Amino acid sequence: MILLAALLMTSTxxxxxxxxxxxxxxxxxxxxxxxxxxxxxGFLAADAVFDANGGHPLRGPAAILPAWKAxxxxxxxxxxxxxxxVVTSADGRLALSSGPYVMTTTGKDGQVHTAIGRFATTWRRGRDGAWRVQFDGGDEGRPADAxxxxxxxxxxDAPCPEAR
Structure with a gap:
């Protein structure tokens, strides 16, 4: 009986x-x-804002999706x-995720340029329990080295630090 209870607790x-x-x-x-x-x-909140830290934020999926298509x-x-x-609010409804990004582009000169920078995403938990992006932004980055x-x-794809 104790073993069954322990299995149920770990599996759920x-x-x-x-x-x-x-x-x-x-x-x-x-x-x-x-x-x-x-x-x-599917990750976007209905009122998501991208480039939230920039001069021309994109508001809502109708603006974000065409801008991000390419x-x-x-x-x-x-x-x-x-x-x-990842840091969550005390009430468990908001979270801030941050970390590195890598962006690779090809310039008009045909040269490949790779930049590395930092992003920040604010997530909000919906009434359905799903986490969706509320705000997204990042810095300008810098040339990436090896x-x-x-x-x-x-x-x-590292596991969550709490799960290690």
Whole structure:
């Protein structure tokens, strides 16, 4: 009986809110890596704001999706990111995920340019329990060197720190 109770508790244990967001952030990045616009759309809150820290924020999926189409398609540039830290609010309804991103573009000169920077995503838990992107933004980045790219690759799809 005790063994059965222990098995039920471990099999039904929900990951912490931080780990839930960690995994959502990874899946969100994967939707872009895999060029899956439908999955990407599924991560957006109805009132999401992208480029929230920029001069011209994009408000709502109707503005975000067309602006990000070439990014999701991987034609204009290749973008990848991964969480390094997730912090949740005390009430468990908001979370901030941040970490490195890598962006690769081809210039008009035909040269490939790779930048690395930091992103920040604010997630809000909906009434249905799903975490969705509320605000998304990042810095301008800097030219990526081999060491920074190697570190990024080493940590790709790392498990949530609480689950290690």
């Amino acid at each position: 244990a929900m990951p912490s809110p931080s780990c839930q967001v960690w995994r959502r952030e990874q899946a969100f990045a994967r939707s872009v890596r895999e060029h899956d616009a439908a999955a990407f759309r 990014v999701i398609d991987g034609k204009a540039l290749q973008l990848d990111w991964q969480p390094a830290q 060491a920074a790219l190697a570190a990024f690759d080493r940590h790709r």
